[in-house]
Amino acid sequence: MNVVTFWFDPISPYAYLAFERLPQVLEGVSHEVVYRPVLLGALLQHHGTKGPAEVEAKRQWTFRQVHWLAAQSGITMCTPRSHPFNPLPLLRLALAAGDEGACNRRVADALFGHVWRGAEGDDALDPARLAALEQQIAPAREPGSDAVKAELRANTERAIAQGVFGVPSFTVSGRVHFGLDSLPMVRAALLGDAWFDGPTWDREGAPRPGLRRNA
DSSP states (O other), X not given: OEEEEEEEOTTOHHHHXXXXXXXXXXXXXXXXXXXXXXXXXXXXXHHTOOOGGGXXXXXXXXXXXXXXXXXXXXXXXXXXXXXXXXXXXXXXXXXXXXXXXXXXXXXXXXXXXXXXXXXXXXXTTOHHHHHHHHHHHOOSSOXXXXXXXXXXXHHHXXXXXXXXXXXXXXXXXXXXXXXXXXXXXXXXXXXXXXXXXXXXXXXXXXXXXXXXXXX
């Protein structure tokens, strides 16, 4: 059976769209999906990059695009009142309801729904909404415990060590696929596309000389 690791942070609208489309992409493929929450901000900081919502022109395009993509796929999407926001309470809640750094699809769905399927203008960090979400998920552990916090750090460090630089990302057979638009590539890899046995993956990922922009 193929194992797909889905690295996600519910703050990402692209991760939400990928989550919604994943069952269709994996249809007919023998698979297991491991849902691993990671802190997107820590990934960006490690790699010295900014999230789409941190660059104003890119933020405008991002939210226009994701709403268009959602409409094309028949996916409900409502932008939260404040974005970006601190996703730590949601990530820790997911891990508190899971085991060994992963959560199940039901829990991931509840998190994504909390952020992206609420009413227009809902605050993802509203205390009453967070309390209702925790009651719905009913975690077996305390989300604010040191053990859960350590799991989130370990997940994020593990993702970085494997080459993950953003979300959504998918690990298949040790290879990282990034972004919503990588889903067809994920499916091809799972179906044994011969391209992945050729030299291109390693060759095109090798370091090469090129102009570097000064910081």
